[in-house]
Amino acid sequence: MDTSTFDRAxxxxxHNYLAGERDNFAVDRAAVDEMITVVPQLRVMAVANREFIHRATRVLVERGITQFLxxxxxxxxxxxxxxTVQGAVPHARVIYVDYDPIVAVHARALLRSTAAGRVxxxxxxxxxxxxxxxxSVLHDTFDLSRPVGLILSAVLxxxxxxxxxxxxxxxxxDTLPAGSCMVVTxxxxxxxxxxxxxAAKLTAIAASHGLTLFPRGKAKVIRFFGDWELLDPGLVPVSAWRPNEPGYDYDLSGAWAGVACKR
Ligand SMILES: C[S@@+](CC[C@H](N)C(=O)[O-])C[C@H]1O[C@@H](n2cnc3c(N)ncnc32)[C@H](O)[C@@H]1O
Known part of the structure; x- marks a missing residue:
């Protein structure tokens, strides 16, 4: 993907702008501002998504997973x-993957391995x-005979x-061993x-800003898990997946979230 020009989002x-961060440009902010006119809670949905990922990751750590892709x-x-992961298990290993060179620049500048763990x-x-x-990054960093936590957050x-x-x-x-788990939003x-x-309007606005965005229904999302076993409570709105507080705000839940593991 070519991000060398800044004439499109x-x-x-x-996503960085949605999450309240600062590594974005006017074209990106214009896209978000227009999307928010049709989905006003888009920003809180991004926060709810992030919170879910941290909750789900902790569950995977409790299951003994120490390698995350x-x-x-x-x-x-x-x-x-x-x-989150190395806070609980200092020797844990994490590989971040993205296809956008701008992510690579930031990641290489900011993400550091520690004495115990690797990033x-x-x-x-x-x-x-x-x-x-x-x-070689995957094979040099992970022991692929041991379970891996696969994170697919808002990428699909x-x-x-x-x-x-x-x-x-x-x-x-298919490549990951038994005991591996995947987290999807x-x-x-x-x-x-x-x-x-x-959804249709969101896709159209995104396209007019050069973005591809395809919201999907539950039946299509659940197919990503294949025959892996969904943990309770299954594929549910993000804020409903094992919330820290009882009850959840349905209005925040614009995305499906689930965690499944390989037997
Ligand atoms: C909406 S952001 C989500 C970021 C993060 N996972 C989160 O939930 O906060 C989607 C990310 O997926 C990346 N992405 C999109 N398509 C991709 C692909 N085909 N391969 C790798 N990365 C991709 C984008 O560059 C972007 O950084």
Whole structure:
């Protein structure tokens, strides 16, 4: 992906702006501002998504997983996945993957391994999973006989059906050993209080700013898990997945979220 010009919005910077961070440009902010006219809670949805990822990651750590592959990682933020993981298990290993060179620049500048644990970055495209699965970064960093936590947070809506996102994810699932778990969030086309009612408009606005964005319904999202076993409570709106507080705000829940593990 060419992010050398700033005449159109790009995913990573749009998400960075949504998350209240500062590594973005006027074109990205214009895209978000227009999307917010049709989905006013888009910003709180981004926060709810991040909170879910940290909750789910802690569950994976409790299951003994200490290696994490975060694909479509985005520009590093104030609290990153490895902060949560290595806060609990200092020797844990995390590989961030993204296809956007701007993410690579930020990641290489900001993400550091510690004396105990490792943090690596891989410049690769999820649409071509073999580039991830055969990479020396993956094989040098992980012990692939041991379980891996696969994180796919808000990345799959960037892939069109023609990109075969289900096949790409299946290729990765098939490579990971028993005990591995995957965490998925996906912008919903069928949660009316979230982006659902405005899914088509959201896609159109995104396209007019040069972004690809495909909200999907529950049946299509659940297919990403294949035959892996969904942990309770299944595929649910992000804020409903094991919330820290009882009850949840349905209005924040514009995305599906789930965690599944390989037997
Ligand atoms: C909406 S952001 C989500 C960032 C982060 N995962 C989060 O949840 O905060 C999507 C990220 O996926 C990346 N991305 C989109 N398509 C990709 C692909 N085919 N391969 C790798 N990364 C991709 C974008 O560059 C962007 O950084």
């Amino acid at each position: 790009v995913d990573a910077r749009v 975060d694909i479509g990682a985005g520009i590093p933020a104030h609290r990153n996945l490895h902060d 690596e970055y891989l410049d690769a495209d999820l649409r071509y999973p073999a580039t991830i699965l055969t990479s 809506p960037s892939l069109a059906a023609e990109d075969y996102p289900w096949s790409a994810v299946e290729a990765i699932r 996906h912008l919903a086309s069928d949660i009316p209080s979230g982006s659902g009612a405005a």
